Amino acid sequence: MAGRRVSLLFSGRFSTSSSISSPVFTRLLGEGIGRNLSTAATAVAAEEEPITPPVQVHYTQLLINGQFVDAASAFSSASLYCGKTFPTLDPRTGEVIAHVAEGEAEDVNRAVAAARKAFDEGSWPRMTAYDRSRIMYRFADLIEKHNNEIAALETWDNGKPYEQAAEMEIPSLTRVIRYYAGWADKIHGLTVPADGPHHVQVLHEPIGVAGQIIPWNFPLLLYGWKVGPALACGNTIVVKTAEQTPLSALYVSKLAHEVPSAVQVLTVDITSANVDSTYFHDKDPFPFPAFQMKAGLPPGVLNVISGFGPTAGASLASHMNVDKLSFTGSTDTGRIVLELAARSNLKPVTLELGGKSPFIVCEDADVDKAVELAHRALFFNQGQCCCSGSRTFVHEHVYDEFVEKAKERALKRTVGDPFRKGVEQGPQIDEKQFNKTLDYIRSGVESGATLQAGGGRVGSKGYFIQPTIFSDVKDEMTIAREEIFGPVQSILKFKNIDEVMVRANATRYGLAAGVFTKNLNTANTLIRGLKVGTVWINCFFVFDAAIPFGGFKMSGQGREKGMYGLKNYLQVKAVVTPLENPAWL
Numbered sequence: 409m410a411g412r413r414v415s416l417l418f419s420g421r422f423s424t425s426s427s428i429s430s431p432v433f434t435r436l437l438g439e440g441i442g443r444n445l446s447t448a449a450t451a452v453a454a455e456e457e458p459i460t461p462p463v464q465v466h467y468t469q470l471l472i473n474g475q476f477v478d479a480a481s482a483f484s485s486a487s488l489y490c491g492k493t494f495p496t497l498d499p500r501t502g503e504v505i506a507h508v509a510e511g512e513a514e515d516v517n518r519a520v521a522a523a524r525k526a527f528d529e530g531s532w533p534r535m536t537a538y539d540r541s542r543i544m545y546r547f548a549d550l551i552e553k554h555n556n557e558i559a560a561l562e563t564w565d566n567g568k569p570y571e572q573a574a575e576m577e578i579p580s581l582t583r584v585i586r587y588y589a590g591w592a593d594k595i596h597g598l599t600v601p602a603d604g605p606h607h608v609q610v611l612h613e614p615i616g617v618a619g620q621i622i623p624w625n626f627p628l629l630l631y632g633w634k635v636g637p638a639l640a641c642g643n644t645i646v647v648k649t650a651e652q653t654p655l656s657a658l659y660v661s662k663l664a665h666e667v668p669s670a671v672q673v674l675t676v677d678i679t680s681a682n683v684d685s686t687y688f689h690d691k692d693p694f695p696f697p698a699f700q701m702k703a704g705l706p707p708g709v710l711n712v713i714s715g716f717g718p719t720a721g722a723s724l725a726s727h728m729n730v731d732k733l734s735f736t737g738s739t740d741t742g743r744i745v746l747e748l749a750a751r752s753n754l755k756p757v758t759l760e761l762g763g764k765s766p767f768i769v770c771e772d773a774d775v776d777k778a779v780e781l782a783h784r785a786l787f788f789n790q791g792q793c794c795c796s797g798s799r800t801f802v803h804e805h806v807y808d809e810f811v812e813k814a815k816e817r818a819l820k821r822t823v824g825d826p827f828r829k830g831v832e833q834g835p836q837i838d839e840k841q842f843n844k845t846l847d848y849i850r851s852g853v854e855s856g857a858t859l860q861a862g863g864g865r866v867g868s869k870g871y872f873i874q875p876t877i878f879s880d881v882k883d884e885m886t887i888a889r890e891e892i893f894g895p896v897q898s899i900l901k902f903k904n905i906d907e908v909m910v911r912a913n914a915t916r917y918g919l920a921a922g923v924f925t926k927n928l929n930t931a932n933t934l935i936r937g938l939k940v941g942t943v944w945i946n947c948f949f950v951f952d953a954a955i956p957f958g959g960f961k962m963s964g965q966g967r968e969k970g971m972y973g974l975k976n977y978l979q980v981k982a983v984v985t986p987l988e989n990p991a992w993l
């Protein structure tokens with residue numbers, strides 16, 4: 409684990425871990441631009457046999473009440489009972505990885521009933537906060553132990569580079585679970601002074617059964633942002649994973665329930681004062697019983713439903729026995745789930761939605777650094793990030809130089825099998841997203857933007873798209889207004905800070921912004937003027953567990969991560985007790 413980063417951190421000091429280039433790809437990508445490029449890159453991708461993922465799929469059923477079970481609805485066959493399933497596909501090839509149980513309304517009912525019982529009658533909200541935190545730490549330890557298998561599942565199902573999953577995302581999941589494990593026994597209420605002779609307490613109680621709907625772009629990171637705080641506060645949970653990426657959350661959630669035959673003990677080397685954490689089997693001597701850890705999340709606390717949005721997702725959002733809904737996904741679906749929540753039991757809803765984030769390169773910026781940072785801000789995760797810097801605003805004095813260098817950088821980007829070491833970009837998640845991105849590229853060309861690089865697919869199978877760059881993009885163009893969610897960088901020119909601030913804010917979104925400048929006054933003007941939930945100055949994609957994340961405007965409601973993430977999962981109860989002859993008020 410040494411050297412593994414625990415947050416996605418792109419700062420002024422560029423890490424080299426995701427910029428290792430494959431000489432073959434670099435040479436081929438350097439041979440041409442635009443549509444000509446597809447010939448060279450296609451040849452490589454088509455010739456490549458997909459690398460066999462270093463992991464097997466073990467869990468495909470629904471996780472309800474601590475057990476893996478089939479979906480309630482069956483394929484209609486009189487002779488054979490088989491719970492309904494759907495295929496999850498490998499985005500490198502479009503081939504089936506596994507058939508996964510397809511949860512629908514009845515399965516959501518079963519999962520919510522289990523979560524309800526675990527909340528109303530079970531031990532989880534009733535145990536001490538310290539005991540909860542110990543189970544969560546244990547959960548995090550198990551995730552860490554299985555980091556590479558989980559990362560391999562994530563890459564297989566999602567198409568993201570394995571190094572990214574193994575070195576950034578799964579460690580970030582571990583970190584966020586540990587972060588909230590640390591909060592569990594530090595959540596407390598208040599006493600407040602009242603005008604009369606009353607003792608007034610404010611209790612912070614768990615809210616109950618939390619429904620959580622997550623998307624496919626960061627299946628486990630976003631799972632952690634939701635599951636971590638909900639568990640820490642003592643809630644029970646039903647997670648609905650994205651239909652494109654059901655596998656990793658099943659694996660991880662199974663770990664939470666594991667009551668391993670191994671127990672963790674601390675071996676203490678007294679001479680060197682080193683404390684080493686080691687796993688022993690039951691039969692091994694157990695020298696320090698005081699250090700034995702609690703094992704296993706109680707059944708029913710964390711339930712996982714795989715399935716589709718309009719069926720499983722909608723059932724969860726509209727369920728009368730779900731006390732809280734947390735949703736991450738598109739703005740359009742966010743509107744639907746908010747409505748479903750309002751029409752059912754008015755459950756409170758947290759929304760983490762789409763974005764069209766500006767990345768502003770000022771006149772005084774170091775152009776080389778700005779190019780690299782803007783490149784990562786857009787192309788990371790195949791361009792499938794809610795807060796991608798998808799409108800690259802560049803000052804007119806450095807615009808031409810920036811465009812030339814951005815093009816060079818895009819042409820060097822290594823696209824290929826995400827299991828291959830050094831590959832920076834894998835396939836898009838699925839055919840729908842692949843076609844949607846190509847449609848946007850077509851729209852960019854048709855609306856008069858200049859295609860500087862890319863523009864087509866890579867290879868003839870799977871969903872690989874060339875890193876694409878448009879310059880001369882105008883605010884009114886569709887590619888500058890709509891969330892593409894693909895590897896397409898749009899570069900726009902600006903003249904001064906007041907102008908760029910107005911243009912950056914002229915969108916229905918308000919998730920994040922990047923600003924690249926050496927001038928503190930310019931930075932401060934933009935920090936306060938931009939209507940967004942996060943401003944990164946001379947850095948991008950810094951996602952520490954402690955930093956709140958969320959959007960202004962139609963990018964969302966509420967915040968996740970940090971102490972703000974706890975508020976989503978706590979009820980506030982005021983308690984007033986009369987005081988007889990109080991010594992003071």
Ligand SMILES: NC(=O)c1ccc[n+]([C@@H]2O[C@H](COP(=O)([O-])OP(=O)(O)OC[C@H]3O[C@@H](n4cnc5c(N)ncnc54)[C@H](O)[C@@H]3O)[C@@H](O)[C@H]2O)c1
Pocket residue numbers: 621622623624625626630648649650651715716717718719720721722723725736737738739740741742744745759760761762763793794795891893919958959963964
């Ligand atoms: N703000 C954030 O933190 C954040 C993070 C990641 C992704 N996103 C956004 O997510 C979007 C990409 O994800 P997506 O394409 O999977 O989004 P999506 O809205 O299509 O799906 C997200 C989730 O909602 C479910 N869903 C779909 N229709 C539903 C319905 N009618 N009722 C209930 N649930 C339903 C899906 O099954 C999936 O689990 C982008 O817009 C991106 O910006 C936002």
